[in-house]
Amino acid sequence: MGSFSNNETITIRGCSSSSKELFEAIVKRHMKDAYFIALGLVGNHEDALELSQEAFFRAYRNIKQLSSEGKFFPWFYQILRNLCFSHLRKMKIRHAGSLDEFEEEKIQIESHDTFDPGVLAERNEDTDRVWKAIGKLDDKHREVIILRHFRNLSYEEISKILFCNPGTVTSRLYYARKRLKEMLESEKGGR
Amino acid sequence: MTCQNYKDLMMAYLDNEIGDEQRRAFREHLASCPRCAAELKEFEKLKRLTDGMTLLEPEDRIWEQYCGNVYNRVERGLAWIVFSVAAILLIIYGGFKLIEKIITDQAVGVLLKVALLALIIGLAILFVSVLRERLYFWKKDRYRDVRR
Numbered sequence: 001m002g003s004f005s006n007n008e009t010i011t012i013r014g015c016s017s018s019s020k021e022l023f024e025a026i027v028k029r030h031m032k033d034a035y036f037i038a039l040g041l042v043g044n045h046e047d048a049l050e051l052s053q054e055a056f057f058r059a060y061r062n063i064k065q066l067s068s069e070g071k072f073f074p075w076f077y078q079i080l081r082n083l084c085f086s087h088l089r090k091m092k093i094r095h096a097g098s099l100d101e102f103e104e105e106k107i108q109i110e111s112h113d114t115f116d117p118g119v120l121a122e123r124n125e126d127t128d129r130v131w132k133a134i135g136k137l138d139d140k141h142r143e144v145i146i147l148r149h150f151r152n153l154s155y156e157e158i159s160k161i162l163f164c165n166p167g168t169v170t171s172r173l174y175y176a177r178k179r180l181k182e183m184l185e186s187e188k189g190g191r
Numbered sequence: 192m193t194c195q196n197y198k199d200l201m202m203a204y205l206d207n208e209i210g211d212e213q214r215r216a217f218r219e220h221l222a223s224c225p226r227c228a229a230e231l232k233e234f235e236k237l238k239r240l241t242d243g244m245t246l247l248e249p250e251d252r253i254w255e256q257y258c259g260n261v262y263n264r265v266e267r268g269l270a271w272i273v274f275s276v277a278a279i280l281l282i283i284y285g286g287f288k289l290i291e292k293i294i295t296d297q298a299v300g301v302l303l304k305v306a307l308l309a310l311i312i313g314l315a316i317l318f319v320s321v322l323r324e325r326l327y328f329w330k331k332d333r334y335r336d337v338r339r
Contacts, residue, residue: 024258031257036246045249053257057264121245130240148206149241155208173202181237 023063026072027056033073033151034080040146041084043115043135051087055080077161085139088114133183141176144169197227205234 034055039048059076066075091114115135117128134142147153147161155166162169200217203209209217221228293299293307 020262024262027258027261031254035249035257039246049249049253053261053264056261057268060261060265061268119247121247122243126240127244130244145241149244150246155203155206167199170199170202173206174198177202177234177237181233184237 023060030073030076031056034076037077037146037151038080038084039119040134040150041081041139041143042087043119043131045116045119047087047114051083052080055083058083074161074163078163081143088139129184129187130180133180133187136183137176137179141172141179144172145176145180148173194224194227197224198230201227201231201234205231205238 031052034052035048038052038055039045042048042051055076058079059072062079066072115132117123117131120127120131134145137145143162144158147158153161155169158169159166197217197220200209200213204214204217221231290307290311294304
């Protein structure tokens with residue numbers, strides 16, 4: 001990928017003057033990254049498309065908040081991830097509201113049901129299980145798995161868009177993979 | 192170094208994000224620690240699985256319509272702002288006209304006119320008070336520029 005590499009500095013001043021062409025160029029440049037990251041975070045095509053487009057709309061509306069030296073993608077990524085996480089939270093609340101307290105297990109199952117293996121290019125039993133397990137991870141752990149495995153970002157690139165140090169990325173990846181491993185093993189044992 | 196320290200290196204080793212010296216040190220540790228070696232093997236197995244997974248590319252028409260859909264949102268956002276401003280202005284204008292009619296109407300009793308006046312003054316004080324409070328907190332908010 002590398003479309004938000006270190007060299008990228010979008011000419012934000014031009015964009016603040018609501019230049020349609022410039023913003024269109026930015027959208028075209030980042031739309032695939034935005035869509036695929038949203039897909040990894042929320043797990044299905046419809047929501048990913050909707051949320052990634054909404055993130056661009058909000059970025060357009062708030063572009064003046066970005067400093068002129070600022071890089072577009074790390075800033076935009078914060079908007080996108082906040083939208084995706086709040087979407088998932090709302091869905092969980094909606095599920096919880098419609099079920100009684102004895103159905104907590106059902107809530108767990110339904111919350112990762114939005115992780116549709118149909119979005120995988122090549123499917124088999126193993127990939128379906130891994131995708132479902134990724135859907136069960138905590139938001140911050142799922143996020144690093146998606147950025148590393150599905151967008152092929154380096155630790156440095158991940159740390160830049162998450163505004164953290166590479167050490168945090170390493171430890172999140174460790175716990176994310178450990179949790180994934182545990183889930184896949186327990187599922188295997190349970191069958 | 193403890194096994195815990197090597198666990199951080201394990202991810203960097205797995206993802207090829209490690210320098211030569213650290214790689215050498217980590218391999219030496221693996222040779223002497225069967226637990227870490229076994230754990231790495233498990234992680235490698237998982238990585239092979241995830242590396243083999245790719246996400247389905249949507250149809251071309253999705254990308255062709257993508258920018259247009261973002262712009263539709265921008266347009267609709269603007270339309271809502273214009274609509275809301277116009278609706279507020281119309282409501283204020285209508286309200287004033289109605290009040291004017293009631294006040295100048297000789298048939299309406301004084302008590303009703305006074306009550307109406309008190310209602311308007313009350314609403315105006317409330318509006319100014321809320322607006323002043325909002326402005327005060329907005330000015331004092333040290334975190335207003337912090338990215339959320």
